[in-house]
Amino acid sequence: MGVDSYAPQMTREQELDFLRSQTEALETELDVISKRLEELRK
Numbered sequence: 001m002g003v004d005s006y007a008p009q010m011t012r013e014q015e016l017d018f019l020r021s022q023t024e025a026l027e028t029e030l031d032v033i034s035k036r037l038e039e040l041r042k
Contacts, residue, residue, distance in 0.1 A: 010018065
């Protein structure tokens with residue numbers, strides 16, 4: 001049994017919203033990292 005078995009199930013729409021939010025956050029973080037790499041390479 002994993003931790004997920006204790007968490008309430010999300011609806012399809014809730015999961016889509018969650019995944020979209022996670023995607024946006026990760027893309028923002030990746031952009032910050034990429035910009036910093038560019039600065040360090042100069």
